[in-house]
Amino acid sequence: AQRVTQPEKLLSVFKGAPVELKCNYSYSGSPELFWYVQYSRQRLQLLLRHISRESIKGFTADLNKGETSFHLKKPFAQEEDSAMYYCALLYNTDKLIFGTGTRLQVFP
């Protein structure tokens, strides 16, 4: 069965420090992975998807099939990055399974 694991419930860093939010997955098919973000009092929204190989708000994520990981990284954290981050895996072509989420706190 498919599974997404985010081992950290909370990650606290100071502004300007590097950030890495971990995500590991288990899936028998070809994985399609996403990062979603939920800022305070806002709805959940897509941050980035692995297939696009894009950088959004300075965040990047690389799919490592050997380690079954899709970690989210940013070299210099900003206070406005404070939010809840969810890693998600597409399965059965049309459903997402989410990890339990990591709350990122960036202190000034």
Place this chain on the structure above:
Amino acid sequence: NAGVTQTPKFQVLKTGQSMTLQCAQDMNHNSMYWYRQDPGMGLRLIYYSASEGTTDKGEVPNGYNVSRLNKREFSLRLESAAPSQTSVYFCASRQRGYYNEQFFGPGTRLTVL
């Protein structure tokens, strides 16, 4: 475009009461979803609808029913609410396509006493 809308925003129920959460999308998406969000559990899929007239159970369907009234609307019904159903409920929609994202509504915060 309003995107995905949900009503109500907040609701308090007593154990055993029933209610329906409403969801609508104006993006002409085929697929719609209901999730619940609980601390430490992330988002869990309750029900899913691939198209009008079709529904499918997700991870945690017990205690819920759904109706896909038309392409726009997907409602979630609690027939006899229980305290374990206290949660934040999110509706989402998606256009079928391998790389397409899900769009989420603002959520409904439900408390069952």
